[in-house]
Amino acid sequence: MSRLVIVSNRVSVPEKAGAAPAGGLAVALQAALEEHGGIWMGWSGKSSGAKAPGPLDMRNHGKITYALTDLTKTDVEEYYHGFANRVLWPICHYRLDLAEYGRKEMAGYFRVNRFFAERLAPLLKEDDIIWVHDYHLIPLASELRQMGVKNKIGFFLHIPWPPADVLFAMPVHEQIMRGLSQYDLVGFQTDFDLDNFGGGLVREGIGERLEGGKFSTYGRTFKGGAYSIAIETQPFAEFARKAASNSMVRKARQSVEGRDLIIGVDRLDYSKGITQRIDAFETFVTLNPNYQNKVTYLQITPKSRSEVPEYEQMQRTVAEQAGRVNGALGTVDWVPIRYVNRSIARPLLAGLYRLAKIGLVTPLRDGMNLVAKEYVAAQDPDDPGVLVLSRFAGAARELTGALLVNPYDIEGTAHAIARGLTMSLDERKQRWEKMMDHLVKYDINRWCEDFLKDLTAEDVEETAG
Structure with a gap:
């Protein structure tokens, strides 16, 4: 051979x-x-x-x-x-x-x-x-x-x-x-x-x-x-199931304090649409005031290519934008956006995917985007979350159970977040099963x-x- x-x-x-x-x-x-x-x-x-x-x-x-x-x-x-x-x-x-x-x-x-x-x-x-x-x-x-x-x-x-x-x-x-x-x-x-x-x-x-x-x-x-x-679908699904009992995941669940968790995970890059996503989250809370103090958006964004000036500038821009939104919307007991600018250990990340009600994956352009697939694989089959996915990610060609959005349409993305958080369990299961079946068949x-x-x-x- x-x-x-x-x-x-x-x-x-x-x-x-x-x-x-x-x-x-x-x-x-x-x-x-x-x-x-x-x-x-x-x-x-x-x-x-x-x-x-x-x-x-x-x-x-x-x-x-x-x-x-x-x-x-x-x-x-x-x-x-x-x-x-x-x-x-x-x-x-x-x-x-x-x-x-x-x-x-x-x-x-x-x-x-x-x-x-x-x-x-x-x-x-x-x-x-x-x-x-x-x-x-x-x-x-x-x-x-x-x-x-x-x-x-x-x-x-x-x-x-x-x-x-x-x-x-x-x-x-x-x-x-x-x-x-x-x-x-x-x-x-x-x-x-x-x-x-x-x-x-x-x-x-x-x-x-x-x-x-x-x-x-x-x-x-x-x-x-x-x-x-x-991705390695079945092993990652099992990994996420076990990670749910991880001590750091338990602490994260407690710190959310019963609020719905929205998660975004991206390398710091201008192609990922992070600033548009933060705008969409701000618009969602503004248009749905009943969700104030009832939802937390966790954006995990490890540094990337910091030697390139455009990336260094973007790091400052995203941090300032998250701070501005927290200043405008936050209260004494509620920080709307948690922005983490470093890598997260894979067991903790898998557990956070499973904990999140919404996986927010909205790149302006992406070859595939494996975060979208990992989010789907990590879900609890009995109570799966909803994937909100950019139509400009390659994954949109496969994950047809996601809520597809145009990341340049800030209000449209905000409405998709609202729809995902209010979606019935039956619809969430139906959408998730369709995507999971595909990921099991077409794994890495x-x-x-x-x-x-x-x-x-x-x-x-x-x-x-």
């Missing part, structure tokens, strides 16, 4: 042999690697400063070899903070106004991908299956092909793929599209993302859609597909298996031009 080689910007290395990784993606990829045997390569998260990085840090855990590389300070600034997160990230999230393109950063992005390829190529065997993850590493297959690597290489994009008018505003869009053409299978989160990709090829006259989900462009034929990423292992099955299918083959 072929080995599996996974390449991602960061690597989830277990602290000790046999230890379970924290997140669902890491669980699935680790399980796939254990089954096939193989390598997981990526950035260590460390900088070597001005000097060239040392040799790969190789760590063996069972059948998995973790291969970690440092990057220079310049590489981190240009590849990661620069082009990846100040050009590709905003453009893929439809935020042209925030994209800051610079040729130096673009050159750094392609240079680091070449560096990754140079470090990976000597580790490869002829029949290895290579699976590359996310926007940081789009050119990796192209670099490997130039080195003569003929292995099957798949790519999965974890964030949205924008329509042509947005993508082609990026000066190096052709190099990015050409880079994707060097894969044998390109996977997107939703059919909308896949359509945006195919539509861009056709519209620019640089490619065409073929039968069987294939594309032809830049002298190559390759396959594209939608593979909605998932199914996602992983479906992608690898399509990547290794006989009809996925390279066509040279």
Whole structure:
């Protein structure tokens, strides 16, 4: 059986042999690697400063070899903070106004991908299956092909793929599209993302859609597909059930003092719609004064990319906004918004999901959003909460039992919160069961298996031009 080689910007290395990784993606990829045997390569998260990085840090855990590389300070600034997160990230999230393109950063992005390829190529065997993850590493297959690597290489994009008018505003869009053409299978989160990709090829006259989900462009034929990423549904549901008795969850329940709990959990990012969500909560309480002192909104937002100025500014903006609303609506014995600006341990988070009457997941644009799926999986089947979900999250394509909202429509979101809090038990159960059945069938292992099955299918083959 072929080995599996996974390449991602960061690597989830277990602290000790046999230890379970924290997140669902890491669980699935680790399980796939254990089954096939193989390598997981990526950035260590460390900088070597001005000097060239040392040799790969190789760590063996069972059948998995973790291969970690440092990057220079310049590489981190240009590849990661620069082009990846100040050009590709905003453009893929439809935020042209925030994209800051610079040729130096673009050159750094392609240079680091070449560096990754140079470090990976000597580790490869002829029949290895290579699976590359996310926007940081789009050119990796192209670099490997130039080195003569003929292995099957798949790519999965974890964030949205924008329509042509947005993508082609990026000066190096052709190099990015050409880079994707060097894969044998390109996977997107939703059919909308896949359509945006195919539509861009056709519209620019640089490619065409073929039968069987294939594309032809830049002298190559390759396959594209939608593979909605998932969670470890049943284990997480059991995790949440047990977490309900966690001492910290009990303290949280007591501190809410019988009020209905609304929860939002997001990394601090402008794509998550946090400021609009706070506005919607304020509008909800203003329009429904009977809920004053009867509801608590808990927003958990760990810091993110604080080295990037836009994120540092956003951190201040969200904190000030939460403070303003608390000052306007709060009373001596009621703080309407509890804003937590740090990570929460997973057992506590699962218990808080289960405790919350409303899961408020309202990104302005999101590839999938696993918080929405975790919230559903964490619910008590006998008394489930209600998911209020942005129609611009990839999860909205699957979780049809949610109350879908337009996060830019502040009053509309406020009305959805009110509807969720007054929804009958029968309707809540019906909506939850529909979503839970889907999540059980399409869990993280199914996602992983479906992608690898399509990547290794006989009809996925390279066509040279």
